[in-house]
Amino acid sequence: MVGENIHIDIAVWNNGTNTADAFNVVPLTDDEPVADLLPALKGVGSL
Secondary structure (H helix, E strand, O other): OHHHHHHHHHHHHHOOOOHHHHHHHOOOOOOOOHHHHHHHHHHHHOO
């Protein structure tokens, strides 16, 4: 499931850093703007 993949990715991105630092190393394309990812990230953060 997409939600499960996001949850795993967030855990890997954080790896001892904060979310802001994680965003700096996440390669984004025109198809994946941060604005589109935020709703999913907020959902993961509430788990």
